[in-house]
Amino acid sequence: GQQLNQSPQSMFIQEGEDVSMNCTSSSIFNTWLWYKQDPGEGPVLLIALYKAGELTSNGRLTAQFGITRKDSFLNISASIPSDVGIYFCAGQLRGGTSYGKLTFGQGTILTVHP
């Protein structure tokens, strides 16, 4: 099956620093999604990207859909303690029943020191 490689696996940063994480795939996706998961909760959608080259922002978060459709990155600017959590990328194909399936990266564990 398709594999998503997400890096880094974990990050320890100081409050106020910027953060960058990325996902790469061996095959193309038509949609890239970025989720955040807090302890004991389900993933919450942060940003959705639907077109190659698309750059989308949501507050301090910015994500881009790679031109090759095989990668995506997420940036968090001026990190704050509540940014702590696990961040997941997910890829989705379109067409037929492919919409029903998401392929997830392994996650990036973010720790923010005050």
Next chain:
Amino acid sequence: NAGVTQTPKFQVLKTGQSMTLQCAQDMNHEYMSWYRQDPGMGLRLIHYSVGAGITDQGEVPNGYNVSRSTTEDFPLRLLSAAPSQTSVYFCASSYSPRTGDGSNYGYTFGSGTRLTVV
């Protein structure tokens, strides 16, 4: 709106027991899925459904059954629980291309069921 509701939140089973994890959504989403989350492995798709009466297998379907008799509900059945099924299970739902507006296909997740098989 309640969103995606999963029950129970916690469950302990003995090896060989069967049980059903419940999932309900009130957003009129056509697509629903079940994922399991294990440490260091992200979320892996178990089964999914693109509408009432239609289900298909995901990446790790063995040992699980699903059915979709209504748009709102998508239960996951463990036929004979094994320790390898100890995990956190998430249900998710989404609009389909037919009912979405082209910008809202991201899945909404429930808060999970933490299952331990002993």
